[in-house]
Amino acid sequence: MKKVHDHRSFSASNDMRLLGEILWRITYVSSITTLLMYRVENHEPYFVQRRNAAKMFGLSSLQKVTAALRILAYGVGADLIDEYIRIGETTAIKGMKLFVKAVILIFRDVYLRSPNSNGIARLLAIGVKQGFPYMLRSIDYMHWK
Structure with missing residues (x-):
């Protein structure tokens, strides 16, 4: 059977190429976020997930790091983070400050050199x-x- 080439086949291959690029970018960004999370978690005990007095898990390190990254990347107020990540304003501010300090201490010798x-x-x-x-x-x- 002869294969028919029309605008739909081009569009589908184009869509697949775009989907591939999007997935690659998501994977790349997510791997950087994961690397940051693990490095910061190992450096700063605040980012380690703990249990509260009722033996329930508290905020995960991913939630704390994501909140800090969103505040820094988008310039949003800490009170807006609560709607998306379910983290309080005070916790978001404290986490962002500790995140910045940890990142500077961890990566300063590599990226902040003369x-x-x-x-x-x-x-x-x-x-x-x-x-x-x-x-x-x-x-x-x-x-x-």
């Missing part, structure tokens, strides 16, 4: 290519492409 001459040359070359000579990747124009 630039070396190769790094500075690379950043200056990027600045020249983007029309900003003598600038080292300022946050004020990073969104420009």
Whole structure:
């Protein structure tokens, strides 16, 4: 039987490609979140899930880390986190502060180091290519492409 190519077959393959990209991004983001969660949980005891006085489990480390990431990434108030993650405002604020401190302590030696001459040359070359000579990747124009 002869295979018929029409607009539906193209659309289906296109949809599958897009679905594949979306799933890859979700997996990538989720693996980064999981890595952060485990590293922070091992560094800061606040993020370890515990039982309360009634022997019920309290908030999970995933809930606490997700709340902190949502506050930092979206700039939302801690009171809005309660509707999505079921975590109180005070707990969300405390978790975010401890999360930031833990991430800085865990990753500071790798990501907060002083630039070396190769790094500075690379950043200056990027600045020249983007029309900003003598600038080292300022946050004020990073969104420009």
